Amino acid sequence: MSTQLDIDLDAEGRQFGTVTMPLNLAEGSGSQQVEMPIISLRSGAGPTLVLTGGVHGDEYEGPVALAELGRTLDLRHVNGHIIIMPTANGLAFLAGKRNTPQDGGNLNRAFPGTIDGTFTSRLAHFIETELLARADYTADFHGGGEILDFLPSTLFVVTGDAAEDQKRMDLAAAFGARHCMLFGFKTMGVEVGIDAAMLRQGVIGISGEYGGSAALGIETLDICRQGVRRLLAYTGIVRPEMPPPLAIEPTLVDVREEESYVVAPCEGVFEPVVELGGFVQGGSPVARMHRPDRPAEEAEIVHARCDGIVMAMRARAKSSPNDWLFVIGRPVRL
Numbered sequence: 001m002s003t004q005l006d007i008d009l010d011a012e013g014r015q016f017g018t019v020t021m022p023l024n025l026a027e028g029s030g031s032q033q034v035e036m037p038i039i040s041l042r043s044g045a046g047p048t049l050v051l052t053g054g055v056h057g058d059e060y061e062g063p064v065a066l067a068e069l070g071r072t073l074d075l076r077h078v079n080g081h082i083i084i085m086p087t088a089n090g091l092a093f094l095a096g097k098r099n100t101p102q103d104g105g106n107l108n109r110a111f112p113g114t115i116d117g118t119f120t121s122r123l124a125h126f127i128e129t130e131l132l133a134r135a136d137y138t139a140d141f142h143g144g145g146e147i148l149d150f151l152p153s154t155l156f157v158v159t160g161d162a163a164e165d166q167k168r169m170d171l172a173a174a175f176g177a178r179h180c181m182l183f184g185f186k187t188m189g190v191e192v193g194i195d196a197a198m199l200r201q202g203v204i205g206i207s208g209e210y211g212g213s214a215a216l217g218i219e220t221l222d223i224c225r226q227g228v229r230r231l232l233a234y235t236g237i238v239r240p241e242m243p244p245p246l247a248i249e250p251t252l253v254d255v256r257e258e259e260s261y262v263v264a265p266c267e268g269v270f271e272p273v274v275e276l277g278g279f280v281q282g283g284s285p286v287a288r289m290h291r292p293d294r295p296a297e298e299a300e301i302v303h304a305r306c307d308g309i310v311m312a313m314r315a316r317a318k319s320s321p322n323d324w325l326f327v328i329g330r331p332v333r334l
């Protein structure tokens with residue numbers, strides 16, 4: 001049995017449906033099928049917006065804001081099609097983990113995926129070929145999960161094509177987070193999967209990092225709730241009688257260079273000495289690594305590797321060598 005969808009995405013109206021995917025026996029015991037919610041809101045001939053949350057299962061603002069949107073948006077205001085997967089990786093969400101426990105897969109590294117691969121690979125394939133392939137616009141919602149806290153920020157992959165990049169920049173500005181991170185196709189040696197999928201499918205799309213610590217933040221949830229409504233207004237999917245909220249010009253920060261990433265130099269207890277959103281200078285101290293189990297040892301000082309804004313910070317004290325401690329974004333212009 002392959003992936004099944006129990007609603008007709010071409011039909012008008014509000015539909016709460018299920019994406020059902022088999023779980024190979026080798027990938028785990030228990031349930032043979034995994035069911036993940038999908039919502040379709042369709043009215044009129046306007047553009048299609050695909051919204052995904054929970055690509056990582058320990059990030060919560062997106063899933064909550066998107067599920068809420070799916071059940072509360074008044075269809076009478078809609079001119080277009082909104083497809084929502086609030087908990088895109090249903091298995092990871094149930095486990096409260098970043099990756100799929102049954103196959104170890106990171107959905108955001110699994111794109112484009114394959115039709116007959118692991119659960120995570122098949123899920124990536126479904127999202128790219130069945131959902132993103134239909135989309136004019138898309139937004140994917142992330143957070144820092146269990147290990148990081150992010151300054152709320154949209155992000156997109158810079159292609160180098162000025163007109164294309166501007167479209168994504170405008171979408172990020174419409175969303176309204178105060179910062180926007182510029183990513184490369186590969187950042188820190190890893191591909192940002194769903195963002196590459198957006199580009200392959202010719203979709204104008206953004207992702208974003210909102211909050212972290214595997215918690216649901218009041219401010220970050222509010223940014224997601226409002227941001228997604230702003231996207232609906234910006235894309236013209238909600239009719240003009242709903243006044244579009246004002247967009248703000250976000251501070252663009254570049255996180256493409258390796259210097260943006262400060263990692264733990266040693267085993268230890270991480271003490272940040274700068275705050276999320278603060279500005280640091282290259283070479284200045286940003287953390288101390290303590291060894292309380294070796295009380296005679298001085299704490300090791302960790303330094304920033306470039307000037308910039310503290311966009312993300314490790315959410316846990318106990319750290320091992322090469323764990324990310326900070327992501328420092330260099331303010332730039334597009």
Ligand SMILES: [Zn+2]
Pocket residue numbers: 055056059141142143145
């Ligand atoms: Zn994530």
